[in-house]
Amino acid sequence: MAGRGIPAEQEPLLGDRPPGSREWNIIETQEHYKSRWRSIRILYLTMFLSSVGFSIVVMSIWPYLQKIDKTADTSFLGWVIASFSLGQMVASPVFGFWSNYRPRKEPLIVSIFISVAANCLYAYVHVPASHNKYYMLVARGLVGFGAGNVAVVRSYIAGATTLQERTSSMADTSACQALGFILGPVFQTCFALIGEKGVTWETIQLQINMYTAPVLLGAFLGVLNIILILIILSKYR
Numbered sequence: 204m205a206g207r208g209i210p211a212e213q214e215p216l217l218g219d220r221p222p223g224s225r226e227w228n229i230i231e232t233q234e235h236y237k238s239r240w241r242s243i244r245i246l247y248l249t250m251f252l253s254s255v256g257f258s259i260v261v262m263s264i265w266p267y268l269q270k271i272d273k274t275a276d277t278s279f280l281g282w283v284i285a286s287f288s289l290g291q292m293v294a295s296p297v298f299g300f301w302s303n304y305r306p307r308k309e310p311l312i313v314s315i316f317i318s319v320a321a322n323c324l325y326a327y328v329h330v331p332a333s334h335n336k337y338y339m340l341v342a343r344g345l346v347g348f349g350a351g352n353v354a355v356v357r358s359y360i361a362g363a364t365t366l367q368e369r370t371s372s373m374a375d376t377s378a379c380q381a382l383g384f385i386l387g388p389v390f391q392t393c394f395a396l397i398g399e400k401g402v403t404w405e406t407i408q409l410q411i412n413m414y415t416a417p418v419l420l421g422a423f424l425g426v427l428n429i430i431l432i433l434i435i436l437s438k439y440r
Contacts, residue, residue: 239363242436243372246356247379249311249432252424253350254383255390256318257287259417260325262391264339267414270399271329272336283340287347294351302355308436310355312429318349319425322418330408353380391417 260267264283268275298310325342328335357376364372394416401412411419 243360243363245428245431245435246311246360247375249315249428250353250356250376251379251383252421252428253318253353253356254380255387255424256322256346256350256383256421258384258387259390259421260387260414262388263414263417264343268336268339270414271339272334275336279336279340283336283343286340286344287350290344290347291350291353294348295354298351299354299358302358307355307359308432311352311359311432311436314349314352314355315425315429315432316349318346319422319429321345321349322422322425325418326409326415326422329410390420394420 261284265277265280268280268283294314298314301310321342321344324345325339328338328342331338357373360372360376361369391413395413397411397413397416399412399414401410401416403410409415
C-alpha cells in the first residue's frame, strides 16, 4: 500500500519503518534521496569488486600454482578455479538467510572481510614447506565464499529503489558485475610489469610480485569497501 505522500511506483520497498509496516507516510526529502543513492552506488562498487576478485588472478593461477607446488597438475588447477564458484554457491543461501533476519550491513561486511582474509592467505601460499596447492585451493574457495554476497547486494538495491528506478538499477548492477569480470585480467596484465621476482618484505615474509600484487590490491579495496559501507550505507533492512 502506498503512503499518503508517494504513489506506489515511487515508493522504495525498504526504509526506516516499523517491522512489517508497508506505510510510507512522508514525501521523500532530497537528503534522503541522496543518501539512498549513495548507498546504492556503494553496492555497485561491491558488485564490481566481487567480480574482480574472481577474474584478477585467472590468468596467473596456473604459472603461480606450478611455481609454489611442483606436484600440482592440470586436474588440480580445475579444482582451484572451480573452488570460487563452489564457495559462492555455498555462501549465497547462507548470506541470503542472514539478511532476511538481520540488517544487510552485517552479511555484507562479514562477506567482504572473508574475501580480504582469503586474498591475504593467497599472498602467503608460498610460505608453507609443503601442500601449498591446498592452501591456494582454500584461499580461492574463501574468496568465492565472500563473493556470495551478490544476492544480498541485489536484494538491497531492489528494496532501496522505487518501481520506476528498479529496472535501470538492476541493469546497472549487472553492468558493474560484467565490468569487473572484464577488467580483472586487465589489472593482472598491468601487474605483470612487476615481474615474477618482485620485492620481498622479509620481516613479514611477504612477496610482492606479479602473482601476489593483484590479490593485495583486492584486499586493500575490500578494506576500503568495508569502511564505505560502515560510513555511508543507509540503515535499510
